[in-house]
Amino acid sequence: MTQILNQVAAKAFQTAFGYAPQHLVQAPGRVNLIGEHTDYNDGFVLPCAINFGTVIAVSARSDKTVRVVAADYQGETDEFQLDSPIQPLADGIWPNYVRGVVKYLLAHGLLLKGADLALAGDVPQGAGLSSSASLEVAVTQAFKTLQGFNDLSPTDMALIAQRAENNFVGCNCGIMDQLVSARGEAGSALLIDCRSLTTQSVPLPPDLAVMIVHSRIRRGLVGSEYNTRRMQCEAAAKHYGVKALRDLSLTRLEADAGDLDATVLRRAKHIVTENQRTLDAAEALAAGDLRRMGLLMAASHDSMRDDFEITVPAMDQLVDILQMAIGDIGGARMTGGGFGGCAVALMPQEKAESVRLAVENHYKSPTGDAGTVYVCHASAGAGPLARTFQ
């Protein structure tokens, strides 16, 4: 994350509250390399935290008031009390993430002091790079650092952030985004077992470029389609009598399909095959086998397009352009919840410039926008940044 965000957050704090903040903390966004929609099926995902995120400047107060200013929203503010019931705001976009996290920090049994917070972020919003998880985890980190909650583990932080998103903001997401934002490691992707919440770090080859291309496709219906997919996965698990699709093999999927609805069967097939691809991809990456990784990413994209049906034609074109430009060593796929957002591409560093040019020359969104290319690196999870003030 850039030094600039630190300065933006510190300056917004000083301007809004008239004094300097005690701490700066950060939590990153993420890109998922493979393992899509597997998290809420108790399955496997392979994301990495990225060098875009949220920085919060924070200081303790002696009362029960929480004051928040958002540098990215023209200095909009919010204020609420810790000793009154915390409710969502009807028209609050960013305030509800903060309110929700604070509510679930309290529900976790933590005795919170009042605080002043200034937020600044650079994760592109609505791009499928988890700007909301980054904000939620940064808020948990702000209170953890401020009050020295050393027992609050990164996994606890992720679970509290997820609860806020599920129950307060109302988005029924899985655990991937918050967990990798809390536990990411510089230079590595994380293979997450979303049932046990154990992680294994998968070092990325040193000369690997992690490229993210924002498709600029306007995403409609994301929430309702997401919830429909979840319900279809649950229906499939029920049909096969398993706790979650994580527990289903491809052999049983085919053998015991019976009268299962054909669409629901395809949804389940995506999950079962994607789990295996994710495990294989962790192995391929750890071995530096970019050829195999590319094949797995291509198969993942095809499965999202044909079986899970969460891609859109312009995204399929973008992924084609990326795959053609990359060739056999590396690969590309859509990443995130679907229906637009970003593609992720892996390739040797020396290819990055020609791949960027291919996107520039050949890709346009349905509304005529060019794609935006970010070359990222796998970054550390949430933590304190500095204590340079006061």
Ligand code: GLA
């Ligand atoms: C969104 C959700 C995640 C995950 C992905 C799809 O990012 O927040 O929990 O389900 O979609 O893989």
